[in-house]
Amino acid sequence: MKPGRTPPARGPRAAPPAGSVRIIGGRWRNTRLAVPDRPGLRPSSDRVRETLFNWLMPKLAGARVLDAFAGSGALGLEAISRGAAQAVLIERDAGLADALRQAVERLGAASQVRVEGADALAWLANAPGETFDIVFLDPPFADGLWDAALRALPRHLSDDAWVYVESPREQALAVPPDWRSHREDQTRDVRCALYRVPGGQGAATLRGDSHRPDSE
Structure with a gap:
């Protein structure tokens, strides 16, 4: 700036853009989902x-x-994008649940996706006996909800079900003893585990994986 010139006045600083996470594959590939600023909200990485x-x-x-x-x-909508028929998304935070409903409406997915504004543990304990083929358990890491969720889950699993659990890398998980570990992976901070429930022919449907722990 040249000597003697007055610096231009600055208006209010623009708010930073809202966070987002993208759907990676399927019919909604590269669609962005808003990620509101909430304590403990930590979408799974790409x-x-x-x-x-x-x-x-x-x-x-x-x-x-x-x-x-x-x-x-991100998990439930990615599954629908890639060919799942129906999804139930449970979210206890009213603002997040509203954002999910808006995303479902924007995607034209109301006939496939239902958003439940509820506490997940209460819903698992009290909801009618809906069963699911795939379940995602990725609770807020600070809340320590894995054991309670895993105990409440079996009544909602189909005979051919798969359960994905995301947790801190060093977190011990009390999975039912008859569940079988199918695949695991780790990042620096996160452990990702996919389990096969007893019954059905689930392992046979996940073909093309010569390194799965539950190969027979």
């Missing part, structure tokens, strides 16, 4: 979701999906 949906790809077509701690909706 890398984690890409790995997960590669694992689940042969199972997604026509599946009924439960996203029990939906947050941004």
Whole structure:
């Protein structure tokens, strides 16, 4: 700035843009979902979701999906984008639940996706006996809800169900003893695990994976 000139007046600083996460694959590929600023809201990373949906790809077509701690909706809506038939998204935060409903409306997915504004543990304990083929459990890390969610979940699982659990890397998970670990992965901070429930032919449907722990 030249000497003697007055600096231009500055108006109010613009608010930073809202966070977002993108749907990676399927019919809504690269669609952005808003991520409101909420304590504990931590959408699964692109890398984690890409790995997960590669694992689940042969199972997604026509599946009924439960996203029990939906947050941004990235897991449940990604599943629908890639061919799942129906999804229930549970979210206790009223603002997040409203954002999910808006996203569902914008995507034209109201006939496939239902948003429940409820506490996930209460819903699992009290909801009618809906069953699901794929369940995503990715609760807020600070709340320590894994054990309670895993105990409440079995009544909502189909005979051919798969359960994905995301947790801190060092978190011990008390999964039912008859569940079988199918695949696991880790990032620096996060452990990702996909389990097969007993009954059905779930392992056979996830073909093309020569390294799965539950190969027989």
